[in-house]
Amino acid sequence: MKSQKEHSKFLSLILRHQPEVIQMSLSHDGWADMGELIEKANHHGFNFSRESIAEIVATSDKQRFKISDDGQRIRANQGHSVPVDVGLERKIPPETLFHGTATRFIESIQAQGLIPGSRQYVHLSADEATATQVGKRHGEPVVLSIESAKMHADGFEFFLSENQVWLTKQVPAECIKF
Ligand code: HQG
Secondary structure, X not given: OOOHHHHHHHHHHHHHHOHHHHOOOOOOOOOEXXXXXXXXXXXXXXXXXXXXXXXXXXXXOOOOEEEOOOOOEEEEOOOOOOOOOOOOEEOOOOOOEEEEEEHHHHHHHHHHOEOOOOXXXXXXXXXXXXXXXXXXXXXXXXXXXXXXHHHHHOOOOOXXXXXXXXXXXXXXXXXXXX
């Protein structure tokens, strides 16, 4: 039987990256119908119920998902590679934000700055500990300090997702402290 973590990762796959894996599509604002999701995921060996999804959403360490007020739909709060508009809140960032990455990417980041890769945005955090955890996913972690207030003054937009992840389209190398 698959673990709750495997089920959570599968929800991330469907709601952020590849809904087509189970022949679903997301609404323009990122929602998936719960009933359809449960039925189609169950055909792919993932045994979801409304109760088990509610538990994953409630216990997600990063609060990755949100269920609509009427309980009929679910979406990811951030992290998408598919082009959806979750209505992110534009916000003035703090002086400094952090980005966790791996040592093997540093040379390229020094040359290009931070780019979103397959995702819609570059992901930043307000605290260094979170950034270290994110970096560890890719290898030997390094935490970069981002001059976010300076970027904002220069016209870059910042957004804060429902689950408190800071997002921006790109970070020029000259605004990164290595
Ligand atoms: C790196 C997780 C070379 C970037 C986390 C990162 C996060 C470059 C990797 C969220 C580069 C992309 C996102 C450049 C950026 N050259 N490498 N110019 N610019 N990179 O997974 O930020 O647990 O797409 O440093 O907690 O690691 O899934 O992004 O290492 O919030 O909910 O390219 O995903 O959340 O990797 O992680 P990712 P990320 P969940």
